[in-house]
Amino acid sequence: xxxxxxxxxxxxxxxxxxxxxxxxxxxxxxxxxxxxxxxxxxxxxxxxxxxxxxxxxxxxxxxxxxxxxxxxxxxxxxxxxxxxxxxxxxxxxxxxxxxxxxxxxxxxxxxxxxxxxxxxxxxxxxxxxxxxxxxxxxxxxxxxxxxxxxxxxxxxxxxxxxxxxxxxxxxxxxxxxxxxxxxxxxxxxxxxxxxxxxxxxxxxxxxxxxxxxxxxxxxxxxxxxxx
Amino acid sequence: xxxxxxxxxxxxxxxxxxxxxxxxxxxxxxxxxxxxxxxxxxxxxxxxxxxxxxxxxxxxxxxxxxxxxxxxxxxxxxxxxxxxxxxxxxxxxxxxxxxxxxxxxxxxxxxxxxxxxxxxxxxxxxxxxxxxxxxxxxxxxxxxxxxxxxxxxxxxxxxxxxxxxxxxxxxxxxxxxxxxxxxxxxxxxxxxxxxxxxxxxxxxxxxxxxxxxxxxxxxxxxxxxxx
DNA sequence: TAGATTGTTAATCGATTAACAATC
DNA sequence: TAGATTGTTAATCGATTAACAATC
Numbered sequence: 001x002x003x004x005x006x007x008x009x010x011x012x013x014x015x016x017x018x019x020x021x022x023x024x025x026x027x028x029x030x031x032x033x034x035x036x037x038x039x040x041x042x043x044x045x046x047x048x049x050x051x052x053x054x055x056x057x058x059x060x061x062x063x064x065x066x067x068x069x070x071x072x073x074x075x076x077x078x079x080x081x082x083x084x085x086x087x088x089x090x091x092x093x094x095x096x097x098x099x100x101x102x103x104x105x106x107x108x109x110x111x112x113x114x115x116x117x118x119x120x121x122x123x124x125x126x127x128x129x130x131x132x133x134x135x136x137x138x139x140x141x142x143x144x145x146x147x148x149x150x151x152x153x154x155x156x157x158x159x160x161x162x163x164x165x166x167x168x169x170x171x172x173x174x175x176x177x178x179x180x181x182x183x184x185x186x187x188x189x190x191x192x193x194x195x196x197x198x199x200x201x202x203x204x205x206x207x208x209x210x211x212x213x214x215x216x217x218x219x220x221x222x223x224x225x226x227x
Numbered sequence: 228x229x230x231x232x233x234x235x236x237x238x239x240x241x242x243x244x245x246x247x248x249x250x251x252x253x254x255x256x257x258x259x260x261x262x263x264x265x266x267x268x269x270x271x272x273x274x275x276x277x278x279x280x281x282x283x284x285x286x287x288x289x290x291x292x293x294x295x296x297x298x299x300x301x302x303x304x305x306x307x308x309x310x311x312x313x314x315x316x317x318x319x320x321x322x323x324x325x326x327x328x329x330x331x332x333x334x335x336x337x338x339x340x341x342x343x344x345x346x347x348x349x350x351x352x353x354x355x356x357x358x359x360x361x362x363x364x365x366x367x368x369x370x371x372x373x374x375x376x377x378x379x380x381x382x383x384x385x386x387x388x389x390x391x392x393x394x395x396x397x398x399x400x401x402x403x404x405x406x407x408x409x410x411x412x413x414x415x416x417x418x419x420x421x422x423x424x425x426x427x428x429x430x431x432x433x434x435x436x437x438x439x440x441x442x443x444x445x446x447x448x449x450x451x452x453x454x
Numbered sequence: 455t456a457g458a459t460t461g462t463t464a465a466t467c468g469a470t471t472a473a474c475a476a477t478c
Numbered sequence: 479t480a481g482a483t484t485g486t487t488a489a490t491c492g493a494t495t496a497a498c499a500a501t502c
Contacts, residue, residue, distance in 0.1 A: 020492080020493075022492090022493065022494095023493095024441055024444055024445065025437075025441055027440070027441070027444065028434070028436065028437035028438075028440040028441060029420070029434075029437060031440065032418065032420075032436075032437075046458085046459060046460085047459075047460075048459080054423070055422075055423050057494075057495060057496090058459090058495095059494070059495050059496065059497095060493090060494065060495075062459095062460065062461065062462085063461090063462090063493090063494080063495090065461095066460090066461060066462075070460080070461065072459075072460050072461080073459080073460070073501090073502060074458075074459055074460040074461080074500070074501045074502045075457070075458045075459050075460075075501070075502045076458080076459070076460080076502065077458085077459065077460080078460090090444065091440045091441075091443055091444050092443040092444055092446075092447040093440065093443065095443065095447055097443065097446060097447070106337050106340060106341060107337055107341055109337075110333050110334055110336075110337040111435075113333055114333060114334055114435075115435060115436070115439065116436070117439075120436065120439050120440055120443060121440070121443040121447075122439070122443065160446060160450065161442070161446060184446050184449050184450055184453075185442050185445065185446030185449070186442075187438070187439065187442055191259065193256070193259075195282075196281070196282050200449060200453075201449070202442055202445035202446040202448070202449050204438045204439070204441060204442040204445075206433070206435070206438060207255070207256075208338075208341075208342060208433070209255065209259075209342070209343070209347065210252075210255035210256060210259075211255075211414070211431045211433060212342065212344075212347050212349065212414065212431070213254070213255040213258065213318045213320065213347055213348070214251055214252055214254070214255060214318075214431060215388070215412050215413075215414055215429055215431040216318055216319040216320065216322065216324065216347060216348040216349065217251055217254065217317065217318050217319055218251065218412065218429035218431075219319075219324060219387060219388060219411050219412030219429040220319040220322055220324070220348075221429070222411050222412070222427060222428070222429050223387065223411055226411075226427075247468080247469075249468090249469065249470095250469095273482085273483060273484085274483075274484075275483080284470075284471060284472090285471095285483090286470070286471050286472065286473095287469090287470060287471075289483095289484065289485065289486085290469090290470080290471090290485090290486090292485095293484090293485060293486075297484080297485065299483075299484050299485080300477090300478060300483080300484070301476070301477045301478045301482075301483055301484040301485080302477070302478045302481070302482045302483050302484075303478065303482080303483070303484080304482085304483065304484080305484090
């Protein structure tokens with residue numbers, strides 16, 4: 001097990017610099033299940049038990065966790081609450097990434113209202129839209145500002161995350177500017193394929209349309225094969 | 228190349244029954260790019276050119292497409308518009324899967340308004356919520372009905388897709404009932420991990436919270452590595 | 455101590471990439 | 479015909495699973 005000693009405290013560190021995207025994408029799911037287990041009073045769990053609940057293999061769970069450190073104990077398993085907290089820390093839910101939202105239409109407003117940003121490591125500090133749509137509105141206590149103030153706002157506040165709830169073309173146009181202004185991560189709800197053009201920026205595309213078409217394929221497939 | 232002859236018409240068929248989920252998930256992206264290319268007047272394209280635009284390898288594109296049939300022509304490439312239509316047909320955008328939405332709160336309403344169901348193979352025929360929230364509302368011309376009418380509605384109309392915009396527990400409770408009523412595909416916006424408990428049902432989970440936490444991890448990673 | 459379960463190495467499986475013969 | 483590019487087979491790479499020694 002690798003660790004750094006910081007004063008009296010032992011801090012777990014990733015064993016290797018590179019963690020595959022497959023592993024990272026599974027972490028929030030572990031976090032959800034462990035949270036529920038912890039809440040329902042489960043104190044310890046073995047990789048085998050957890051695998052049974054999550055429909056994974058015990059091997060995979062142990063491999064995944066060991067990317068970040070040895071959180072278990074031989075012969076015992078894992079302490080549910082400790083592991084929950086460790087994964088939360090790994091995911092960075094204790095950070096407060098300064099976040100702005102661009103586009104406060106129907107979708108943007110819903111996202112802003114719906115998401116639990118605080119408990120996921122984000123701090124929504126600004127919402128922007130065209131002046132006529134901003135118009136003194138505020139969502140979740142955050143004032144909706146004229147998009148023209150974006151530049152000065154970013155230079156002053158230095159947000160690192162941008163949530164894009166704007167159309168295709170607007171996203172394509174705005175992205176390079178936002179990166180220039182210091183944005184390091186995008187949560188992109190537009191159809192535009194943000195990842196194609198930039199690197200050294202974290203991008204999560206929520207392509208609802210793609211998801212729906214995948215569902216269409218698979219449902220049709222199931223209906224066909226049942227015949 | 229495998230094909231069936233139906234009268235004069237040659238219909239492309241999948242070469243093997245099993246198409247991996249990785250391939251299926253890439254199809255909507257091909258569809259988007261080919262649609263844009265077609266719209267901007269591009270007539271033919273080689274796998275190499277398309278790979279350049281989409282940041283894929285030409286090999287992968289050819290492999291992916293050849294799961295479904297030989298749509299190209301040696302020495303020439305692919306006809307953009309034909310390929311676009313083929314992929315649309317494969318995805319089933321020409322079908323009209325009868326669809327219901329359960330939960331017409333903020334998120335449900337936005338999804339119902341926002342998505343282009345018709346052009347993706349879906350026909351939204353019913354929206355359900357608790358009586359006091361239904362209350363004569365209609366979204367997109369679809370009447371919001373009392374959840375108590377769900378049973379009789381499904382037995383009569385036989386929808387095959389359910390969009391779940393309800394909380395965790397409600398989703399877990401309702402899922403088996405919906406499957407019993409003939410639902411074959413779920414578009415699930417709740418935190419509940421639908422896939423774990425059922426098979427022979429197509430499930431697309433939109434776990435926005437998971438996506439956000441992944442973004443947190445990756446953004447923090449980028450910020451750290453820049454230091 | 456004996457039993458259980460981890461952390462880790464080795465084996466397997468699947469997906470991506472490379473290569474090339476077929477052919478338009 | 480010659481050049482280009484596919485469809486497809488073979489090679490590589492990465493991710494998952496199995497096995498087992500270490501150890502609590």
